[in-house]
Structure formats: structure tokens, C-alpha cells
Amino acid sequence: MSKPNYMPLKHLSNKLLSNDNITSGLNENQLSAVTYGSGPLLIVAGAGSGKTRVLTHRIAYLISSGFMPESILAVTFTNKAASEMKERLYQLLSKDIADLVWIGTFHNVCGRILRHDISKLLLSNGERWTSNFVIYDESDSTSLIKESILALDLDGKVYVPKSIRGFISSLKSQGYDAKSFGDIAKNHREVKISEVFDLYQKELAKNNGLDFDDLLLYSVKLLEQNEKTRNYYHKRFQHVLVDEFQDTNLIQYELIRLISEGLTKEERKNTDRSILWKERGITTVGDVDQSIYSWRGADFRIILGFQNDFPENTLIKLEKNYRSTETILNTADSIIKNNTERIEKTLLPTKSKGEKIICFEADDEIEEAQYVAKETLRLLKSDFKYSDIGVLYRTNAQSRAIEEALIKRNIPYQIVGGFRFYERKEIKDIISYLKVIYNPSDSVSLKRIINVPKRGLGATTLIKIEEYANKNNFTLYKTLLEIKDVPDLSERTIVSVQNFVELMEYLRKASKSLSISDLLDQILKKSGYWDELEKEGTLDSEERLANIQELYSVANEFEASSVVKAIHELPQQETFLGDFLTQISLYTELDNLKQTTNKITLTTLHLAKGLEYPIVFICGLEEGVFPHLRSIDSLDKNELEEERRLMYVGVTRAKEKLYFTYARERRLFGSSEYSQVSRFIEEAPKELLSGFYGGLDEKIKNNKSHIPKKNIQRKYSEYEIDELIIPDNVQKVTKLRDPRAHITQHSESSTQSFFDIGDKVQHEKFGVGIIEQIFGQGEKNLVNVDFEKYGKKLLDPRYAKLIKL
């Protein structure tokens, strides 16, 4: 890695300082955050308070005051946030200077560090990785874990690979390895999991592969154990900035501390902290109220503890909101106040009062969707565009009804989330080729492509080859090279393997001299992948070809970009491919690139974080949908609070108009369920809500002579919100929710009524277990059963046949 050049930058600074748009147009607190000097800085930034603006301006300011661009590290959680920050920086600095700043996601930064230095990492069990490691995504990692489970003769039904993967992942993000977890394992199951963990980790090492968590974990380990490397990054990065700080987990926090303070945990105890911050700083920006990923290991207590960990810190609050109307902000405030764990903070409006929030109660999810569609058309007649509208919901399944309503009315829409580019089969296939070319030890990718396109090398053949490989402790690829030594293979199979190996060897050689896009070209042509897809000639194959083409253009773009050059000067071909693979493995949505189309946006509340729309619909505001069933009766009260934070995020996305919609009846998984209005609507100030009863009006207008079934409830949508919560009314709804009526409908065999916690039950597959938890009541419920043999399972009694013993 090139040493940054610390020569004074007079000419540069002067040029930039004359550019006073770095500090102009900021409010008082924003300005002090931007121009803050050395030391730890915590910026508590409410929604819509100009946080990205402050971060980018601060970076520009630091550079203009003499810090080298390459001495600044800005870390985000998503690629999208990173590229947005880069874009914004381009507006303040010339591109070639801005490109020298390290802006990236945690994983990206770690990937780069490890790509360069992983060979220096020594693990206690002797495992090692080399710089051409590959990154395994969740599905790669799941399949490796599945293999490990089966290799240990464990039942894949008891140890479900997916959930074991999640479990191991959360262990890793807390800093455990297989051994340290094994030491604290509480029961038989955990002991077995620690064994799977151990084997999985060994397999990863064998494949020279790392999963997402390893990127973080091993970067931290490396910086902890290797002083030289630690010092390099510490000296290099004089300023570290962290976005969305409330979403950091322990490992990520440790990483930035190692880089910024340059001290290991031990060293921190006896170091004079006052000299730590000479000519350097750490800036963290976050909002506890927007922490919505704790279920993924994010821990907002880290931001709460920041001031303790960094006693020299300064706290700046950005409370002025430039996004939403006063009504919207007061609603958000009033809802979030119901949470206990937070930093007290109010959103100060800068905009006018605006309109009341519009509530709509629908008969069912179809009417709800129709309402959204109709309102969209109505809004379009005033001055709004499609792209001004965002429709938010709790679960992806809710999008369907809305989509159908929009299609019917020819309203253009885009869905954010759901499918991901890198998860598409064809993309994974092609990337697997690249991975094997780059790192032949990667047997996960190798197994993926060995019979794609079909070469007559199926499961049975593979088992034979793997058996031989394991016996001789060869990698799979090495075994393929010496396929003649493998017993029990037909001549045809051997020829097939030889052809495949020949292809791969050719591609490996080609990779040394070809550009990535040319290499892709060769892969597609020589493997027959492209031909096969073209021959198919279906709509599906057309789309796949288009996706591959998109990958191709990503490669082109990558080669043209200067990012790589900024990190290693003039990379060799090999690191070039490695960097490309790092980037592509960590990339989620390429679709993000093409925006600004005039369509309304449908997305989950989670994915809406960081976005804003003049008009926002929050749909499905029902108890059980949002807040989600599983959080309502959870033993952990933080789960409900997290749902509330999610609501807060949703509300604060709106700039001008906000809609709350819900349905009394909703079809989910085929059967319909009745629910009450969400507590989050109740938590909003009633005087800021208004009802709009589109459904009835429409039907009367259309002469459909529809009489609402429950007139009392309808009053809610006619401004009289108090009506909704009168007990009489609630009764009516709950009566319909008697689960017995439902159970008999669905499965005649189960005549039992309610379950209670502690009940012993029998499941036809899982055997005997004890009910540990019951989520929700009435018809719509889930039970958490701890089975003797299979561990805990979450079951829906309507589908799972549970017999009370």
C-alpha cells in the first residue's frame, strides 16, 4: 500500500477555502459540527436535520483546512449511503480530490484492509487465509454450514442450516469464535452448534473464503494482534467519520476504535487520552430513535455509551428539521415519546403547520390498496408527480394487493427491495466462475458451476469426487485436476471433468492478461452459458441475459472508475480482479443506480430509512401487522420499542402529506383475519388526525348500495377518533377472532381450544414439546414450542397439527 504523502497542501487549501460554499447556508449547530476541530465528536441528528450534509461538508472542511484527503475515512452501512456521500462530496470538491477520501461500508473497508493484509493474520488454531480470499454471501455460507451439519451426522431438521447460520453470525458479531462459544455452551444443543461452528470455520479456511462477519471479525483481530498494521491505519486515518452510528454492533465499534485511537483494549486502560487527539478526530453521527436493526446485532447502547468511552467528547445536537411540516413532526414526537430508552430530543420544525394527517379505515386490504391508488390519482390532479409518493408497509407480503390496485389503474410504480441483484441465479453463477478463477480453493463456488451449464456431472459423481478429496485432504479443484486417480468413474464422466478443467485452466490463464469485461466475455462464450440461455428463448431467459449484460456493464464501469487506483496505486491484474469481486460480493442493489423515474415507490419501512417523499402512505396500521405480532407479546420490551422506532422512521419520511391506512379484515396466507387499529395511530395527537372516508363515498356514488357492516367503526374515519376505542366496539371485533371457529375450519383433527404457556403438546413431526411463548391472541397467533428433540420452533397452530397432551 502506498504511504500517504503528508506534504503541506497550501495550494490546495487556498483553492478550496475560496470556495466558501463549504460553510455557507448552515445553521449554527450544523456549522459548529462542520468546523469542529480535533477530538471525539458525537452528533445527535434527528430525522431530516441535514446529517448527510453536515458529514460531507465536514469532510470538505477538514480537507480545506489542510488534512490530506486520503487521511479521512468515512464509514457507512450501505453502499447506497456511501455513494450518496461521494456524490455530495463531488459538489464540494473536485472529483480527483474527493476520490482520494476513503468512503465505504464497514464491510467494504474491512474487505480492502484484509485484501491487503490478511496474510499477516495468525489464528490460534493455525488457520490462515491468503490475499486472494473470496467472500461468501449468506447463501454460500448457509450451504457450507449445511455441509458441516451433515458431516457431523446431525439432523438437518433439528439443526436448520439457515437458523444455525444466523446464530453463528450473531455470535461472530459479538466477537465469539467456535472455541470461546464452546466454553460457555449451556446445553447439548449449544455444544453441537459450537461443533458446527468449528467445522464451518475450518471449511471456510480450507476454501480460503470469508463470510460477511469474518470480514469485520478478522479485521479487528488483525489490528489487535499486529501493531505495525494497526499503526499504519491509525496514522493514516486522522479523521474517522461514522454514519448511522446507532446501527453499529460491537465488532464494528471495536474496529473504529482500533483505527481511531490506535490502541487495543488493554492499552486503552493506561493511556493519557488527552494526547490522543492531537490533529485527529472521530466523528459519529446517529439517532437512537432510528435504530431499527437491533435484530441484526446493531446495538444502540453503543451510541448511548459513546460519551463514557470518549470522555473528551463534544456533543452537538441537530434538532432543526428541514423536511417535514410541523404536524408531521409533532405526530412523530408524540409517538416516539412512548419509548423509554432514548436520548431526549425534539424535532424543531422550520416549515409551516401543514395539513392534518389523513386516516383511512378500509374493509380489507383490497379496499386499502384501492384507496392508495385512488388518492394517488387525485393527488396527481393537484401539483404532485408519481415520484412524490412513497407507500410504506411493514412486510413485503403487503405489497401484492397494492400492486394489483396500481396495475388496474395504470399507475407506474417501483418496488424497492425484495429481489436482490446478486441473489439472482445467473449472476451468482457467473460470479462463481470469477471466484473459482481467482481462488481455485473455493469449492463452494466450484460446486455451483461444475454442472452449469449441464455437463453431466451430477450429484452422484460429485459425491465420489468429494469423498476422494476428503480422504486425501485435497481441495476439490486439485482432485479435478487429477481426476484419473478417482475410483469408480465412468470414462464419460472423466472426459467431462477433463473438459471442464481445461476450460477453467484456460480462463485462469486468460484472467492474468484480460480486462474483467473481456474475461466475462470469455466465460460466457467458452462455457456455453450464453448459448444455452439464448437457445432457451423464453421471457425468463431474456431477462437473465439482460441481467448478465448489466453485470457486464458494471465490470466496465468498475474498470473505468478511479476507486481502485486510489487504494492501491496501479493495481496488478490479480488485485484488480480481487477488488472487483469484493465490490460485487458486497453489492446488493444495482437497481439503485437507476432512479429518478417518475413512478410511485413501494417499499418496506425498513428500507425507507434515509429516503423522503412529499407524500407518504403508511399502510397496514393494525395491531399484529404493525406493530408486528411477534413484537407485541414479546418478553423483550425493546422489540415493541423497535417497532415504534420503525413507525417514527416512517412518519418522518413525509415532507408534506401523511396518510395512515389500515384494514379491518386482511387476508394473509389464504385466510382472513380481523384486527384492531394499531396503537401507533392511537399514540398520535388526535387533534392532528383527520379522517377521510373514501370507500363509502365512492360506493354510494357508484350506486352500489353498499351498507357498511359496522357503522360505529366507520365513525373513526369520519373524524370521531374516540369512537374507535370504546369497549363495545372492541368486543365486536374480538368476537370474530375466536380461534376455535377457525381451527375447525382448517383442520378437523384439532378439536382443542387455546393453548397455554407450559402446555405439553404433541406434533406429528417434532414429537413432544412444551409451549414456551404465545404470540398474539385470538385467531391470529403463533406459539413457540420447545421440543425435546428439535429445540424451539415457532408454529402457527392453524397449520401445524398440535395435540394437547
Added chain:
DNA sequence: CTCGATACAATTTTT
């Protein structure tokens, strides 16, 4: 080895 039938489970998903 490949394809189709059957069973089964069911938030959210930055990387």
C-alpha cells in the same frame, strides 16, 4: 440425471 409432484412453513434484511 432431470423433471415434476408433494409437503411445509410463514417479519424486518444495511453486508
Added chain:
DNA sequence: TTGTATCGAG
């Protein structure tokens, strides 16, 4: 209802 994972027949 829908997606997927597994198993058995051709």
C-alpha cells in the same frame, strides 16, 4: 396464498 425444498418416477 406462495415460495422452496425434498423425494420419487421416468
